[in-house]
Amino acid sequence: MKYNTIAVIGLSWGDEGKGKITDFLAQKADTVVRYQGGNNAGHTVVCNGVKYKFKLVPSGAPLEKEIIIGNGCVIDPKVLLSELEDLLKLNKKINLKISSTAHVIFPFHRILDELEEKSKKDYAAGTTKRGIGPTYSDKAARWGLRIFDLIHPEILKQKLNKFSEIKKDIIKNFDSNWTMNIDEIYEEYNDYGKKLKPYIIDTAYYLNQEIDKGKKVIFEGAQGTLLGLDHGMYPFGTSSNSNALGISAGTGVPPKKIGPIVGIIKAYTSRVGGGPLVTELDNEISEKIRTQGKEFGTVTGRPRRIGWLDLFNIKYTIMINGVKDIVITLLDALEDIDSLKICFGYEIEGKVLESWPIQSELLEKCSPIYKTYKGWKRLSREEWSEVAKKGYNALPEEMKTYIEVIRDELKVNIAIISIGPSREDTIVLKDFF
Numbered sequence: 476m477k478y479n480t481i482a483v484i485g486l487s488w489g490d491e492g493k494g495k496i497t498d499f500l501a502q503k504a505d506t507v508v509r510y511q512g513g514n515n516a517g518h519t520v521v522c523n524g525v526k527y528k529f530k531l532v533p534s535g536a537p538l539e540k541e542i543i544i545g546n547g548c549v550i551d552p553k554v555l556l557s558e559l560e561d562l563l564k565l566n567k568k569i570n571l572k573i574s575s576t577a578h579v580i581f582p583f584h585r586i587l588d589e590l591e592e593k594s595k596k597d598y599a600a601g602t603t604k605r606g607i608g609p610t611y612s613d614k615a616a617r618w619g620l621r622i623f624d625l626i627h628p629e630i631l632k633q634k635l636n637k638f639s640e641i642k643k644d645i646i647k648n649f650d651s652n653w654t655m656n657i658d659e660i661y662e663e664y665n666d667y668g669k670k671l672k673p674y675i676i677d678t679a680y681y682l683n684q685e686i687d688k689g690k691k692v693i694f695e696g697a698q699g700t701l702l703g704l705d706h707g708m709y710p711f712g713t714s715s716n717s718n719a720l721g722i723s724a725g726t727g728v729p730p731k732k733i734g735p736i737v738g739i740i741k742a743y744t745s746r747v748g749g750g751p752l753v754t755e756l757d758n759e760i761s762e763k764i765r766t767q768g769k770e771f772g773t774v775t776g777r778p779r780r781i782g783w784l785d786l787f788n789i790k791y792t793i794m795i796n797g798v799k800d801i802v803i804t805l806l807d808a809l810e811d812i813d814s815l816k817i818c819f820g821y822e823i824e825g826k827v828l829e830s831w832p833i834q835s836e837l838l839e840k841c842s843p844i845y846k847t848y849k850g851w852k853r854l855s856r857e858e859w860s861e862v863a864k865k866g867y868n869a870l871p872e873e874m875k876t877y878i879e880v881i882r883d884e885l886k887v888n889i890a891i892i893s894i895g896p897s898r899e900d901t902i903v904l905k906d907f908f
């Protein structure tokens with residue numbers, strides 16, 4: 476069956492390879508839409524020998540597709556403009572639309588992000604310090620400035636003067652020496668508004684019309700479901716609904732117009748930031764996986780925490796997202812490990828749990844229930860690419876067993892297998908468009 480719209484959603488802690496898979500699927504799509512998060516995301520796309528690291532720009536950009544930043548996103552205009560400049564340097568045509576109601580990240584949000592994290596101590600999520608949480612806080616508390624305000628200098632000045640006075644006082648509670656020059660911020664952001672003006676529209680109205688006309692649209696999730704504000708691990712996650720439930724609120728496209736939710740998992744677990752991680756490994760195997768999977772944060776460069784694949788939490792995120800089709804990435808990064816573990820459940824003090832316990836205080840007490848599987852041998856980059864060309868049957872037998880165990884436990888369809896970072900290192904088992 477062919478669809479008009481699909482969503483690419485991370486089922487774990489982010490960095491599942493959403494950028495790679497969105498780019499791959501975008502080959503047959505018209506439009507790619509980001510609907511939540513901001514430049515806390517780092518989505519890597521590798522094609523024709525070029526590596527793109529997108530923070531805000533949707534991953535349809537290398538293919539010069541239409542790209543939309545929806546109202547649910549928070550936008551740091553400086554970061555966005557520098558990403559657009561990078562694309563222009565590569566002679567890429569930019570076909571961008573930005574929602575007039577997306578919220579704007581200001582310097583005081585970034586500062587508050589750092590100061591709040593410091594004060595939280597054990598409860599700190601290890602944020603990316605990009606101002607994401609404070610900007611969403613302001614949105615919810617109705618202190619926020621939106622993209623619309625940037626292109627209306629009078630409104631920008633008025634709101635900045637009013638709100639920044641209050642922010643100043645709040646920041647001074649953390650750091651009494653802190654000062655802020657509002658006139659400078661106004662000048663800077665007024666200039667960003669002028670530069671972004673040509674892209675700003677009511678994206679909800681536009682997208683609904685285009686979908687009704689039959690345009691093929693991908694909703695590109697950022698972060699992962701386990702980092703989500705309402706259904707992820709609180710307080711160690713992010714500040715938006717980084718799951719399929721966030722799409723409608725973050726774009727204005729109603730749920731009935733949103734096609735299949737394609738869930739992305741990697742062949743093991745990775746995590747940047749704080750909080751319990753039940754299948755975490757800290758030994759020579761995790762070192763090896765980190766090296767083979769190049770597991771260092773795209774945004775902050777931090778080494779990512781590594782663990783065995785956890786099907787127990789993925790079962791939960793499949794439920795939350797309503798996923799029937801999954802993509803498994805980074806299978807090649809598990810090469811040359813004799814035996815691989817998969818977690819099927821948790822126990823607390825000898826009691827086996829029925830479903831993933833979302834509370835972090837409970838997760839701290841959980842131990843994983845594992846089964847062990849045989850690993851596969853090392854291949855060169857070229858050999859993996861050859862395997863991808865030949866298709867599913869050419870995969871190592873042990874890898875096929877691993878994939879089939881995942882499929883049977885999660886009761887899902889395997890749509891795509893990824894065995895390398897490039898667009899070509901991809902095996903398609905189901906076509907969506």
Ligand code: GDP
Pocket residue numbers: 485489490491492493494495516517518519520521767768769773804805806807808893894895896
């Ligand atoms: P995202 O945030 O979900 O888009 O993922 P990131 O781009 O932050 O992290 C995924 C990393 O894995 C990137 O460096 C990708 O280039 C890389 N990657 C994606 N799929 C594969 C794969 O199948 N194999 C390998 N070796 N790398 C992959």
Ligand code: IMO
Pocket residue numbers: 485488489490491515516517518600601602603604605607608696697698699702711712713714746747748749773
């Ligand atoms: P992509 O889209 C992995 C994590 C941070 C921190 C928590 C809150 O590339 O998958 P924030 O800055 O959002 O307030 O930080 O969420 N985090 C991510 N981890 N991938 C991401 O994005 C992430 N975005 C935020 O490390 O624990």
Ligand code: MG
Pocket residue numbers: 489490491516517518519773
């Ligand atoms: Mg990432």
